[in-house]
Amino acid sequence: MSLRSAPATRAVAVLLASLQLLVASASAGAAEWRPFPLPVPPGGQFSTPPGFPGDLSFWAPDRGLMTVGGNSSVPRGLYSWDGSSWHQLATVCGSGAGARIAWAGPAEFWTIAEPSPGHDGVHSGALCRFKDGAVIGSYATVNAPEYTSTVRAAACRAPDDCWFAGGFAETVDGARSGSFHLHWNGAELRAVYGPQGRAVTDLQAHRGRLIESVLVGPGFGIFDGPVLRAPEAAPALIHWADGEVFSNDAWLPRPQPGVPADGSELRALDSDGATAWAVGGGAYSGPAARAGAVARQPLAARLDGDGWTDLDARGAGLAEGEAFGDVAALPGTRTAWVTVRDVRDSPTGESGEGEQPRVAFVDADGSVTVHQLAGDAEPRRGAAVRIDCPAADDCWVATARGYVYRWGGRDYGPNGDPAFQGTITERPNENASQFVPDTPPVDDSRLFAPPVEALPEEPPAAPACRRPARLMTAVRAPKRTPVPPRRGERRGVRFRLVVSFRLARRARVALVAERTTGAGARGAARARRVTRVVARTRLTTLRAGRRSLAVTVRTERWPNRLRFVLRELERPRCVSASAAQTAASR
The missing domain is CATH 2.60.40 (Immunoglobulin-like)
Incomplete structure (x- = not known):
């Protein structure tokens, strides 16, 4: 490209970007959310919602996963989307309201799930590693007796760099404490404690770094302040991780009348590679929430370049006390879809079965348009709890009862990847050997040990008590x-x-x-x-x-x-x- 043609090229690029934003905004209003019935379960006659979806995540428009809680007709586990239809990929390693998915590659991913049936002892959960159509690892996680810190967030930057995080935890001797993380380095899982004790709600890889969103307090419904190793003038709700070193982001929510400085918290993150999003609402943890969830308008922030912008997320159909529960960035548009939840009685988002699903479109300028996916007269389908957009014209929503909706999209045809065919029914038993200790490994290399000298044999001593x-x-x-x-x-x-x-x-x-x-x-x-x-x-x-x-x-x-x-x-x-x-x- 010549220097003389560069200004014209930049002008064309700006024009194309503007047209893309206009098309995205127009399509958001023109396209409709449609119910997408799942396949009829074996032996049944009708499509059956598969129960509470712990997570919904896509690697590509023709490659997606959804964890399901199961019911009397559908076994718990994982559903897989191949570009044309959904089918049950696994009956293991995908259940539980706190289940999460972290993609490590097109045929490799992790899930946060429940421990194996009959697992001995009380554990905070289990991690399953899927690769090439099989569960190749199942790891139990145990924390200190002082707290049980269930890991509730997951993300991978590479196959050998995956992270899982939860609430505040402390070792038995008190030597290590903070927000609890597990780090997979390609060979083992290590326990890592974040310096600030706020509970982690989501993890997201973005431009080679790791973002984490947090609550105000050390866990859902816990009203004590967190254990902070460094003082904060106001709660830092976004952290960055480089390697295993954590730092606070300088962004703070925009002040609102009647809302204290510790009255806001974040619940979800997403990124399209260029733009990142963080959403949430009123705090349900920390000192400000002792009398109940803090009433404030839903919270949305967007990361453009190096700085976050706090959007004035207002629109018809939004009320104080509601929050944005999950977010999906529309790739290349600086816009996003979010789920709308009344979380005052359900802070973790694990209920909502008696509600009707609602989502909202957040435009580039922060304006919000709310969409109700089911009418008030229809049977309760559950609140919208999980959302993801694998393409700018293709989005999915799963409700608390397991109903699935789709916005835009098309039939891409089955991708035929053998890693996502059939149904996986077996997993390694983490109770046998794959246990994650909460202490640093002992150095047994003897690299710096003194030489071993042969000593003369001594007569055997009398049996000691x-x-x-x-x-x-x-x-x-x-x-x-x-x-x-x-x-x-x-x-x-x-x-x-x-x-x-x-x-x-x-x-x-x-x-x-x-x-x-x-x-x-x-x-x-x-x-x-x-x-x-x-x-x-x-x-x-x-x-x-x-x-x-x-x-x-x-x-x-x-x-x-x-x-x-x-x-x-x-x-x-x-x-x-x-x-x-x-x-x-x-």
């Missing part, structure tokens, strides 16, 4: 389950924490849940700490073996420490080392 086994071992992370609300009480107020462990001998055991507050809770002024017991069990006599205890706690008095009270009932027997080895070999 071996130290008795520890009374309590194998403490598992607590399992958190909601307690049915009492009359007049809203959902999600009380939870039951169940902790399992193993006793070597009969003993009396109590479980105590404590909450440490005060300015010196994590600072230098430890004298100002105030520790209160928020729940406890009675001292209970338990026999040797695998046992468990449970306490019921409320979200406004959420514990940040669990401990046991132990009373020995049997004198430990002194066993010689040789006798112990003989017993172990039997």
Whole structure:
């Protein structure tokens, strides 16, 4: 290209970009969202919605995945789109409301799923690695007893660089804490703690870097402030990760009358490679949400170049208390589609079955147009919970009941990739060997060890008395389950924490849940700490073996420490080392 022709070429490029934006805006108004029935399940006669969709994600217009919760007609697992139709790709590794998908390549992806059936112990979840039409890895994740941090976000920058993240977590000894991440480096999964303890809601690869959006607090419905290693003048809701180093983005939500500085939080991210989006709404965690979700208009921000723009997302059909739950960038247009949710009673987006699906088109200038996908008189199809746009003229939505809608698009014809044919029914059992420890690996290379010298043999010593086994071992992370609300009480107020462990001998055991507050809770002024017991069990006599205890706690008095009270009932027997080895070999 000559220098003389460059200005004309730039003018043509600008004109084409403007025309593309006009076409995208016009098509958003002209095209319609249409129901897209899924195939009839085996042995059935009618198309059946497959249950709650944990995630909906496309690698290309003819290559997509959707995790489904399943029901009496459809097994839980994964559905696959081949450009022409959907079919069930797997009956494993795709279920659960918190299921997520991360593409590592055209025939390789990860899912956040439930552990294998019959998995021993209480785990925060499992990760499954799919490659070339099979599950080649299934990894259990276990965190510290203080918190169970379920990973709820996933993204890959490359096949050997995948990330998974959740809420605040802390190791048993307190040496490592922060927002919990798992990093796949191509050989192993490593536990990585973000420096700021805010719960991660989404991860997105963008221009070779990793973006993460966060809540205000350390988890959904937790009203304590997060554990921050560095002070923040206002909550930093967007983080960047370069390698395993995290940094805060300078963007802050636009102030609104009556909305405190910690009254906003983000729920989802997306990127078309050139433009990134972050959406959310009023906070449901952190101190500002103690009286309920903060009422503010839905939140949308767009990353153009190096800076974020806070869009004034207003439009007919939007109300305070609603939020944008998921976002899909329309490639090459600087516009996006978002799902609209009333999250005051459902902060995690895991219900909404009694609502009708609604989505909104966010134009380049921030103006919003709301679309209701089902009429009020129609049977409830569930709120729109997941959305993705593999092309500028092709978008998909999945509702809380598993109904699927499509905007634009066409029949691309089956892609015929063998990795997405048939149905996968087996996965490795992570209970056998593929377990992710929450501690750094021990250096056993002996690279810097001194040379080994042969010593003269000594006569065998008399059998020594071996130290008795520890009374309590194998403490598992607590399992958190909601307690049915009492009359007049809203959902999600009380939870039951169940902790399992193993006793070597009969003993009396109590479980105590404590909450440490005060300015010196994590600072230098430890004298100002105030520790209160928020729940406890009675001292209970338990026999040797695998046992468990449970306490019921409320979200406004959420514990940040669990401990046991132990009373020995049997004198430990002194066993010689040789006798112990003989017993172990039997």
